Every structure is written in C-alpha cells, then in structure tokens.
Amino acid sequence: MKFVVTKELGKLAKWLRIFGFDTIYFKEATFSTVLIIAFQEDRIILTRNTKIGVHSGVRIITIKSNNLAEQLNQVFRELKSKPQKEKMFSRCILCNEELSHIAKEKIKKKVPEYVYKTQSSFVACPECKRVYWQGTHWGKVEEALHAIRS
Numbered sequence: 001m002k003f004v005v006t007k008e009l010g011k012l013a014k015w016l017r018i019f020g021f022d023t024i025y026f027k028e029a030t031f032s033t034v035l036i037i038a039f040q041e042d043r044i045i046l047t048r049n050t051k052i053g054v055h056s057g058v059r060i061i062t063i064k065s066n067n068l069a070e071q072l073n074q075v076f077r078e079l080k081s082k083p084q085k086e087k088m089f090s091r092c093i094l095c096n097e098e099l100s101h102i103a104k105e106k107i108k109k110k111v112p113e114y115v116y117k118t119q120s121s122f123v124a125c126p127e128c129k130r131v132y133w134q135g136t137h138w139g140k141v142e143e144a145l146h147a148i149r150s
C-alpha cells in the first residue's frame with residue numbers, strides 16, 4: 001500500500017511514514033502531477049479536496065476530518081487495514097526513505113550524550129543522514145495507535 005498525499009495533509013503524510021507506509025508528499029504540486037504519480041506508481045491519493053471527482057485507474061480517498069487520529073482511522077478503515085507495530089519507525093519522516101540500522105559507534109557525534117548512553121539500537125536515513133532511535137517519536141506513536149484503535 002503506497003500513498004501520495006496532497007499538500008493540505010502534511011501531518012497525515014508524516015504519520016503514515018511513521019507507520020512505515022511509502023508516502024509521497026509535495027508541498028507544492030498541482031493535482032495533475034499528483035494524479036500522474038498515483039497512476040505511474042500505483043499509489044492511493046489522499047486529499048481533502050472534494051472537487052476532484054473520479055479518475056479511472058486511480059484510487060482516491062477524500063479525507064473528511066481535520067483531526068489527525070480521525071484521518072488515520074478513516075484511511076485504515078477504508079482500506080480495511082491496520083497499522084502494524086513492527087513496520088513502524090522504518091521510514092524517514094522527512095524523505096520517505098527506508099531507514100537502515102547503523103553501528104552505534106558511527107553515530108556518537110550525531111546524537112546527544114544521554115541518548116548515546118541509554119539507547120542501544122539506532123537507524124539512519126540513507127538520504128538525509130538523520131539518525132533515529134526508539135525514543136525519538138515513540139511516545140507519540142503509542143498515543144496515536146491508541147487513538148486509532150479506540
């Protein structure tokens with residue numbers, strides 16, 4: 001399941017990436033660009049725009065709510081899917097690239113000292129080189145998951 005998200009749904013795009021879904025997000029893209037990408041890469045379009053209509057060969061989900069938890073709920077409900085815990089935190093929230101494990105000694109200078117001392121497992125983005133560890137967004141992810149399930 002891959003997505004392309006229109007510009008008004010930046011927060012939703014970020015969270016789909018946290019949940020491990022391949023999600024393209026453009027801050028500035030016309031709808032025709034979005035449509036072409038969705039078609040070429042077999043992506044589902046998520047949008048708040050209600051005037052888009054139906055386009056054959058492309059699945060479009062019109063997001064109804066302004067509330068993030070409700071938006072995520074709607075996406076998973078319509079796709080009859082659920083976020084999977086083991087997939088979470090596998091993707092860079094900025095670049096959408098898949099993260100890979102990185103040796104602890106390589107990131108010593110990139111993370112705060114207390115993080116280095118207390119965390120054992122680190123992942124990094126091959127594109128922007130940003131380093132992630134479990135504490136980075138974990139609390140909020142648990143919260144969001146709870147909101148989706150309840």
Ligand SMILES: [Zn+2]
Pocket residue numbers: 092093094095096097125126127128129130
């Ligand atoms: Zn990145």
